[in-house]
Structure formats: C-alpha cells, structure tokens
Amino acid sequence: MSLPLPPLRDVIARHGLSAEKALGQNFLLDGQLLDRIARVPGPLEGERVYEVGPGPGGLTRALIGAGAEVTAVERDRRCLPALAELSEAAPGRLHVIEGDALAIDERATVGEGAHIVANLPYNVGTALLVRWLDAQDWPPWWRSLTLMFQKEVADRIVARPDTPAYGRLAVLAQWRSMPKIALPVHRSAFVPPPKVMSAVVHIVPTEQPEGVGIRTLEALTAAAFGQRRKMLRQSLKSLPGALAALDVVGIDPTRRAETLSVDEFVAVARTMQSPRRPGEDF
Missing domain, CATH: 1.10.8.100 (rRNA adenine dimethylase, C-terminal domain)
Incomplete structure (x- = not known):
C-alpha cells in the first residue's frame, strides 16, 4: 500500500521534532530498513498490530504499507500532529492513543491475536518485554513480538547457558516462547545515532511446559x-x-x-x- 505522504525527514523538520533522550527516543528514517522490520512478523495484510512509541511514524508507515491495522501508543504529544497526518492518509488503518505504554490495558485496547511491533524506547524496552512475557494466561493475547533493542539486551534474550549474557531474561524468554535475532541494526541508521548497536528480536509463543507456573x-x-x-x-x-x-x-x-x-x-x-x-x- 503506497501512502500519499511527504518524506519522513520533511515531516520531522516541518513539525520541529527531535529525539528526546529523556524519553529514550531514537528515530529510524531508513525506509528500506523499516520495510524489512515490518516483514519480520510475516504477512500483515488485514492483521492487527500494536506499536509502542511510534514517534513521527516511520515504522507505522511501513506497517500500514504492509496492510496492517495499527494501534499506536505515544506519550510524546509533540509527535501527535505528525501521526494525525498519517492517520488521515490511511483512513481506518491507524488508531493513536496518547499515553504511557506501561499503563495501557493492552488486551482491552487491542484485543486478542495482535502482533506487537515496535522500535521500543530504550528506557522502557526491557520492562515492556518482561510484562509481555510474564503473563499468567498462556498462550498470551499477542501472536508475536518484533522489537528493537540495544544489541546487549537482544543478546541477553537469546543467550545460551554458559555464556556471559545468559540470565533471568533468557530463561523468561525461552521457557515457553522462541526468540531469535531477526536482523542487526547499525547505530548509523538512527537519528540521532545512539552510542550502541541495536538488533530486532522476533519472539513467538510456544506451548507452556506442564506442571509449572x-x-x-x-x-x-x-x-x-x-x-x-x-x-x-x-x-x-x-x-x-x-x-x-x-x-x-x-x-x-x-x-x-x-x-x-x-x-x-x-x-x-x-x-x-x-x-x-x-x-x-x-
């Protein structure tokens, strides 16, 4: 789906947007990379996607372009006008909620069976992941997770025993789901470039072992x-x-x-x- 929108850099400049370090923001502007991330969950035509921290809407564009219906939660109200333009360009395909992702009732907001796809803000990424992996009810309300993390965190999620990165996060991610690093992302892909490399992690829930909670x-x-x-x-x-x-x-x-x-x-x-x-x- 091709959207009648100006280049993302122009949108950012017109609205005077800049990534806020306090919010853990780093904007992704590479359209080809964003399209690759949107393909990680598989075909999204007619699928529901939940996105956290869309910022000016780069990944959101790619998700809508892949055919998804997106619910996006953004706490930075500076980004809302840019997202409103995107919503107008794709009627019925984008629902934006202003708020804190850690306070959202996601199951009630998005419903069962949505994919979560997000370039997560660095300062809340791990907390959100643990929240999504920590569900008492399993299988969870989400179908898959496609999430951008600092590479150090991504390595901890997929780590094997007897390696320095192996710990609680690896066990939590691997005991009833299957995580993998879908693609590495160089720091130069972001504006502004962070000090660390990043990676996209894809996680699919599997059957929970019997007899343990x-x-x-x-x-x-x-x-x-x-x-x-x-x-x-x-x-x-x-x-x-x-x-x-x-x-x-x-x-x-x-x-x-x-x-x-x-x-x-x-x-x-x-x-x-x-x-x-x-x-x-x-």
Whole structure:
C-alpha cells in the first residue's frame, strides 16, 4: 500500500521534532530498513498490530504499507500532529492513543491475536518485554513480538547457558516462547545515532511446559541469578523447596546458575511445585 505522504525527514523538520533522550527516543528514517522490520512478523495484510512509541511514524508507515491495522501508543504529544497526518492518509488503518505504554490495558485496547511491533524506547524496552512475557494466561493475547533493542539486551534474550549474557531474561524468554535475532541494526541508521548497536528480536509463543507456573520460575531464577557467582546450594538455600528439588532432579548443588539449561530450570520449578494442586503457582 503506497501512502500519499511527504518524506519522513520533511515531516520531522516541518513539525520541529527531535529525539528526546529523556524519553529514550531514537528515530529510524531508513525506509528500506523499516520495510524489512515490518516483514519480520510475516504477512500483515488485514492483521492487527500494536506499536509502542511510534514517534513521527516511520515504522507505522511501513506497517500500514504492509496492510496492517495499527494501534499506536505515544506519550510524546509533540509527535501527535505528525501521526494525525498519517492517520488521515490511511483512513481506518491507524488508531493513536496518547499515553504511557506501561499503563495501557493492552488486551482491552487491542484485543486478542495482535502482533506487537515496535522500535521500543530504550528506557522502557526491557520492562515492556518482561510484562509481555510474564503473563499468567498462556498462550498470551499477542501472536508475536518484533522489537528493537540495544544489541546487549537482544543478546541477553537469546543467550545460551554458559555464556556471559545468559540470565533471568533468557530463561523468561525461552521457557515457553522462541526468540531469535531477526536482523542487526547499525547505530548509523538512527537519528540521532545512539552510542550502541541495536538488533530486532522476533519472539513467538510456544506451548507452556506442564506442571509449572511463571511465579515459581520467577522465584527460582531470581534467587539463582541474584547471586550468580555462588553455587546453587548457597544462592537457593533461602528459597523453600529449591534445594530438595535440585536433589530430586539430579542437579549438582555445587553448580552455578549460568550452567543450568532452560529445561533444567523448568524441571526444578516443576518439582518445587509438584506437591501443590495441579496448575497452582508457587
């Protein structure tokens, strides 16, 4: 879908927009790159997309151009006139909400089965990701996540055991979903260029392992990685049932958290939860 709009740089200049460091903003202006990001979730014709922090609407243009119906949440009211122009150019395809993404009831606002696609503001990116991965109900309301992060955060999401980046975020992202780095993004693609490289991460929910809930796993990984240099027998001694679960599963308590696979964390959490009623969380 081709939109009758001026170049994004002209829109930014006309509205006097500049990326605000306090809001974690960095604008993407490369149309080809934006189109590539919009293709990561798969065909979007007729699909619903939820976007956080659209700014002047570069990625929003690409999503609408790919055929999506977009609900965008923007807290920077300076960007609203530019987004209003985009909404007028694509009637019925863009709904803009002024507000804080951390305070939005997303399920009620967007409905079930939407894709989340966003060049996330750096200062809230991880918090939003954890919120989306942390749902008690699974499968979640969203169908997929396509999100821009600092490369350091992206590496933590997809990290494997026994690597420096492996930690709670990797376990949270991998125990019931499948994350991958879809494409790297050079710092020069942004205006202004950030000090760090970035990457787009694509996450698709998978089936949740039976007999374990998110709260149990969160408690386990918080204790284990909270003192990651210590042996598990030390880091887990204050968590009820954890050391006994290690013994049942057959995990050496002298190991450290970063050596355990995601499946091993799930097995320990399941064993911790097993005396409880089926489906009851820790």
